[in-house]
Amino acid sequence: MPPLVFPRDGQGVRLSDFVVAGDVARVRFDRWNGTSGEGEPETWERERTDTIAGRLVSVFQPAWSADVLQPRLASARIGPDRPYLYYGVFRGNADAPSAGRVVYLRVGSSLARSVEVVRIDDTVQYSSHLVNLVIPGFGDQRLATDYDLAAVGRKFYEHFEDSYEVLAIVPRAIHIDQFTAYHQTVQNQVNGIGKDRVSRFAQYGSAGTLLGVEAYHNISFRPGSRIRREAV
Numbered sequence: 001m002p003p004l005v006f007p008r009d010g011q012g013v014r015l016s017d018f019v020v021a022g023d024v025a026r027v028r029f030d031r032w033n034g035t036s037g038e039g040e041p042e043t044w045e046r047e048r049t050d051t052i053a054g055r056l057v058s059v060f061q062p063a064w065s066a067d068v069l070q071p072r073l074a075s076a077r078i079g080p081d082r083p084y085l086y087y088g089v090f091r092g093n094a095d096a097p098s099a100g101r102v103v104y105l106r107v108g109s110s111l112a113r114s115v116e117v118v119r120i121d122d123t124v125q126y127s128s129h130l131v132n133l134v135i136p137g138f139g140d141q142r143l144a145t146d147y148d149l150a151a152v153g154r155k156f157y158e159h160f161e162d163s164y165e166v167l168a169i170v171p172r173a174i175h176i177d178q179f180t181a182y183h184q185t186v187q188n189q190v191n192g193i194g195k196d197r198v199s200r201f202a203q204y205g206s207a208g209t210l211l212g213v214e215a216y217h218n219i220s221f222r223p224g225s226r227i228r229r230e231a232v
Helices: 066-075 149-157
Strands: 018-021 026-033 038-045 048-052 055-060 084-093 101-106 118-121 124-126 130-133 166-169 181-185 212-216
Touching (some): 066 084, 149 212
Antiparallel strands (some): 026 084, 048 055, 084 101, 118 124
């Protein structure tokens, strides 16, 4: 799917590499119909199998045309403070559907201005307030242990100055959704606040400025952000 969905004629949507754990040939999805106020059952056929962290997964590539997507966008309540479109409920194995998980599409504002994107190489690009980093296997780690946030820091500091006290990290792929956001202390030199003094900044590639890293399930467009640069 595109990173952002816009209310434009002619634009459909595809869920790229929708991963389901295990050997699952068909799954059910109840796509929300804003007119009827009910979910319309769909069956997705598996495209292929793959492995993530040594585990078998089934990969799906469901797609919908503009005739399906655009009426849903037109009838939904969306905006800068609500940048997600409720699209339906994933029910799991089509032969034994479960309670399922909600699926949202991320919506962009047609008023948003374009920004210049600078490409450094195949693994790094950036704009004024955002950095895209390619960390092989980063999303896969969630199945076996936890994200290696230090690896993101080391990659970031290969190309950018050591002037950021906090890095905010938003993974492109999250295979296990068990958090909304969390903060990891990298450095603390203050006594008497009930926390141990720590100095782990070198593990992240910082020479001493970095104080912490934060991981977010996703990020929305909203004013008042105090984050200077986000490493994604």
